[in-house]
Amino acid sequence: MHTAEQKLKERIKELTCLYEVTSLIVNSDYEQIEEVLKAIANCLQVAWQFDEETYVELETPTISIKTEERGEAYVFLKSPIKVFNEPKGVIRVGYPTPKYTLEDFLVEEQQLLDNVCLEVGNLLERKEIKDNQESIRRQVEQADRLRILGEITAGIAHELNTPLANILGFAELLRERVENDSLAVKDLDKIITNTIFSREVVKKLMFFACEMPEERSTINIVPVIEDAIDLLRATLAKNEISCQLDISSENIQLRTDKIQLTQVLFNLIVNAIYFSPPQSKIKVKVTDKKDKVVMVISDEGSGIPKDKENSVFEPFFTTKPVGEGSGLGLSVVHGIIQSHKGRISHAPNKPTGTIFTIELPKIK
Known part of the structure; x- marks a missing residue:
């Protein structure tokens, strides 16, 4: 049994914790969320009755915080962190076992934990709203x-x-x-x-600038792809690079603009040649699926630097030396694919190089 003095002491600790957590959240910097959450975990640690043996875990999809461990195994009180009514994390407060059991926790401690999780969820909601607003502003600009x-x-x-x-x-x-x-x-x-x-x-x-008219028709794209690669044979030979074409069928029908499709292939293969070392191989794989055509162009070059991955499709962006690239190639490719209601993405090749994947829907 707790004396009146002990109960009062525990209530003061809990109210102090809630006040400190609220103050941290009100004055938080959205750019330093992790530091705020660490401070909240520390506040929780000292709010429990056996604070010297309390252990706290706070987890979100992007952040994991743990206070200093006080044992090897724990019995936990826990409460979910909800963001827009969706569980997006959890806070656990524990004591070492077998010294303590669930009966050693106070009912008020569970209530405190629920209130803190509610406050943390509100903080993460505001951060997400701010991030979305910033993203929309950048898109508009x-x-x-x-x-x-x-x-x-x-x-x-x-x-x-x-x-x-x-x-x-x-x-x-x-x-x-x-x-x-x-x-x-x-x-x-x-x-x-x-x-x-x-x-x-x-x-x-x-x-x-959207000044080039399109002339789309349903064609067999295999000869177009073969012709595009054949036109680059001299460049491939000059750079001592081979190009392997793998097609799932000799007749792949797609509604497209022949010149634009050739332009896409030219830009991607010429880029692959530029960044590939001698004696390497460029692979072009074309797969005819029920509702789309998938083209995969891979090389064994230097690959796209991590800090440039989000910029490769931007107009006038290039990693080539001054005078060797206009920075329009991949931007034009991206525009053509989008105008065909398709998708283009890139990923690292193993062990080195880049893979570009194009998905073009079969639109009647």
């Missing part, structure tokens, strides 16, 4: 930047198209006139090659 960028890009692309067409046309005419001058022909070939490259960049800019 990104959409606005892309809208402005799209308008600027469309204007630049239209301005560049005419002079590039003139340069290419006059360079080809001039080449015919000086075909007996090998040095002049060589220089003009460089002009023509670089102009064609510049036009391709402009095409990517125009597609990014």
